[in-house]
Amino acid sequence: MPELPEVEVVRRGLERWAAGRTVSAVEVLDARSARRHDAGPADFTERLTGARLAVPERRGKYLWIPLSGPGPLTGALVAHLGMSGQLLVNEPGDTDPRHLRIRLLLEPVEDGEDRSRELRFVDQRIFGGLFVDALVEAVDRPGQLLPASVAHIGRDPLDPAFDPEAVHSRLRRRKTGLKRALLDQALVSGIGNIYADEALWRARLHYARPTETLNRTESGRLFEAVREVMEEALAQGGTSFDSLYVNVNGDSGYFDRSLNVYGRAGQPCRRCARQGRESIVVRERFMNRSSAYCPRCQPVPRRARW
DNA sequence: CCAGTAGCCTGCTTGC
DNA sequence: TGCAAGCAGGCTACTG
Incomplete structure (x- = not known):
């Protein structure tokens, strides 16, 4: 994808x-x-x-x-x-x-x-x-x-003109769940289901977190995580266009190696494992698609917005 | 204007 | 074996 x-x-x-x-x-x-x-x-x-x-x-x-x-x-x-x-x-x-x-x-x-x-x-x-x-x-x-x-598509996190502060303000004014907002291409573009889950995991945020409760530290952490995930994928897939055949079927090589939660339901959370704790990645249906997260380091918020 | 959802699509997998 | 349902999910158009 x-x-x-x-x-x-x-x-x-x-x-x-x-x-x-x-x-x-x-x-x-x-x-x-x-x-x-x-x-x-x-x-x-x-x-x-x-x-x-x-x-x-x-x-x-x-x-x-x-x-x-x-x-x-x-x-x-x-x-x-x-x-x-x-x-x-x-x-x-x-x-x-x-x-x-x-x-x-x-x-x-x-x-x-x-x-x-x-x-x-x-x-x-x-x-x-x-x-x-x-x-x-x-x-x-x-x-x-x-x-x-x-023209209606928002700037993406790799765009030099991407403005985290402006996106933070817009997030705060919304009344929705965090992943729903991340997938809204008018707000911030380029993020699909897979990288949304990966970025949320990195930023240790739950997908149903109400956007209006997000503070600057958290949104900053999130955008940083999105950028990291994208840049790593780019580093792995971005070298394969040196031959005539422009191979882009969505396989950046990123998928098998570096995913931490997407497609890892039932397997241990790597971050928790590093800390000597045990937690199993879960998969839930949300927005008619699957969402994977670690219930220990991405706990369900008290007032969740699904 | 904002939040949320149906429908577009094909092919692979699962269940009866 | 065959058939149907389920699943994958980005985006637009639409409803409430």
């Missing part, structure tokens, strides 16, 4: 392998993967054909490639990977993978040696998709452009 670190790995791969190229042809094999393009697949194809791909950008789990026509910027190709989306760069003629949904043919870069490439959007479950959108100025930063459809 791609979260921010996985999406950043894709962004880097695209910067390395697709930026600077011009789209010569587009094939929408499954219109559902372009359903967020309001004007339909034919318009999607038309807007992309002949466009030049600039350096990809990212906010949270949204990724976009600014497009220039023959002239200045005309918009952006926006991608969201959803649950199972992948963006792959291939040589034309490579065998089509099972869930190939959209294909973009990319012209060679103009040095005579280079070949054409294919940018492929592969997505088993079709929660993700591609669309073309207009670029608008960021409200809090004149001059910074982002797709109109991404």
Whole structure:
């Protein structure tokens, strides 16, 4: 499941392998993967054909490639990977993978040696998709452009302009549970179910903690934990884009090795074990998804908000 | 405006 | 063995 670190790995791969190229042809094999393009697949194809791909950008789990026509910027190709989306760069003629949904043919870069490439959007479950959108100025930063459809997304903890104090104030004004707030991409972006559980564990906070009772120390600890979890995942997955095949299926290599609570229900809490205490990680259903935590170092708050 | 939830999707796993 | 239900969960659109 791609979260921010996985999406950043894709962004880097695209910067390395697709930026600077011009789209010569587009094939929408499954219109559902372009359903967020309001004007339909034919318009999607038309807007992309002949466009030049600039350096990809990212906010949270949204990724976009600014497009220039023959002239200045005309918009952006926006991608969201959803649950199972992948963006792959291939040589034309490579065998089509099972869930190939959209294909973009990319012209060679103009040095005579280079070949054409294919940018492929592969997505088993079709929660993700591609669309073309207009670029608008960021409200809090004149001059910074982002797709109109991404304007409501909050800055992520790896963004230099991320403001922990501002997010803390907004958290305090909410009346909800902490994990619900962490997963709200308008408040702070890039955090999905897995990294939410991992960050909460690190910060020793329970997912049902009422946001309005959080103090600065705790929110500071939490954002720090989120950043650490993301940076570690990035360090492990962020080196695999050095070959042509931009491999980003959500496997950053982080999953098996470094997870402390997610997928570890029934196993001992590592932090408690280090302290010579015994506590077993539990898994509960919450918000129609699973939440894992250690009941000893992340005790259920007195006034829990589920 | 805010909090909370249904529905979108496919494929693997589990239960009868 | 076959079939159905359960599960995985990010995001938008919608309701209260």
